[in-house]
Amino acid sequence: MPELPEVETVARQLAPFLEGREARALRIFDSRLRSGPLPRLRGRRVVSVGRSGKQVLIGFSSSSNGARPVWLAVHLRMTGRLIWSDAGGRVERDHLRGRIEFDRGWLLFYDTRRFGTWSWYASREAAAPAGIDPLSPGLSAARFEKLIGASRQSVKAWLMRQDRLVGLGNIYASEILHAARVSPLRDTGSIATAEARRLHGATRRILRRAIERCGTTFSDFQDARGVTGSYQRFLRVYGRAGERCPRCGARIERIVQQQRSTFFCPGCQH
Numbered sequence: 300m301p302e303l304p305e306v307e308t309v310a311r312q313l314a315p316f317l318e319g320r321e322a323r324a325l326r327i328f329d330s331r332l333r334s335g336p337l338p339r340l341r342g343r344r345v346v347s348v349g350r351s352g353k354q355v356l357i358g359f360s361s362s363s364n365g366a367r368p369v370w371l372a373v374h375l376r377m378t379g380r381l382i383w384s385d386a387g388g389r390v391e392r393d394h395l396r397g398r399i400e401f402d403r404g405w406l407l408f409y410d411t412r413r414f415g416t417w418s419w420y421a422s423r424e425a426a427a428p429a430g431i432d433p434l435s436p437g438l439s440a441a442r443f444e445k446l447i448g449a450s451r452q453s454v455k456a457w458l459m460r461q462d463r464l465v466g467l468g469n470i471y472a473s474e475i476l477h478a479a480r481v482s483p484l485r486d487t488g489s490i491a492t493a494e495a496r497r498l499h500g501a502t503r504r505i506l507r508r509a510i511e512r513c514g515t516t517f518s519d520f521q522d523a524r525g526v527t528g529s530y531q532r533f534l535r536v537y538g539r540a541g542e543r544c545p546r547c548g549a550r551i552e553r554i555v556q557q558q559r560s561t562f563f564c565p566g567c568q569h
């Protein structure tokens with residue numbers, strides 16, 4: 300499941316290909332990708348490509364007949380991939396669920412497990428998820444502390460709550476807790492101010508670093524399918540049960556929380 304940095308990477312890599320292009324036609328090949336009426340894209344230009352939570356958000360201008368701008372939010376879920384192609388009709392058809400034809404090139408959506416979604420909105424705000432973006436300038440350390448203090452659950456589960464912070468999954472939650480030296484088993488109610496500050500700093504630092512690494516490791520967005528496999532070597536605890544903690548040398552442990560693996564160091568996370 301792609302987390303925030305991978306989605307940001309896909310958006311950044313697609314942007315130069317899509318921005319300014321004029322749409323010709325929208326084709327949906329899988330009825331599950333059709334939620335509500337589809338907009339008419341013909342004649343609209345792509346005005347922006349970015350990320351909103353864990354979605355790739357593509358903004359289209361108003362159309363020549365006066366129809367309002369529209370926004371496409373793509374949720375990749377498990378196996379969704381957005382691919383830019385200028386290969387015309389000679390593309391792989393297996394698992395192709397949607398396609399937008401432009402004046403030059405095609406945006407293709409492949410998705411073997413079909414959990415990905417396309418949603419259409421009238422504004423960027425309407426497409427925004429319920430939680431706060433952890434990289435948003437509005438998320439101060441004080442606000443972070445207030446948010447975390449308002450819940451009663453394990454801090455690992457809290458970090459993954461999409462209605463609080465958007466975009467963190469199993470991998471980055473483990474990495475953030477290790478960087479902040481906080482045990483995943485702690486209750487959010489017991490997190491002190493200094494710990495909340497460390498969690499806040501670690502969240503933003505680790506996500507920014509991951510975005511940089513995704514971007515440098517994958518110069519071609521078509522490799523987006525392999526992102527999680529290849530940046531594994533940058534992870535300090537995730538997937539490393541039994542190995543030595545790079546900070547204190549204790550053995551990293553794997554536990555299960557809410558049916559998901561958590562990796563942490565009992566030596567330096569308290």
Ligand SMILES: [Zn+2]
Pocket residue numbers: 544545546547548549564565566567568
């Ligand atoms: Zn350690």
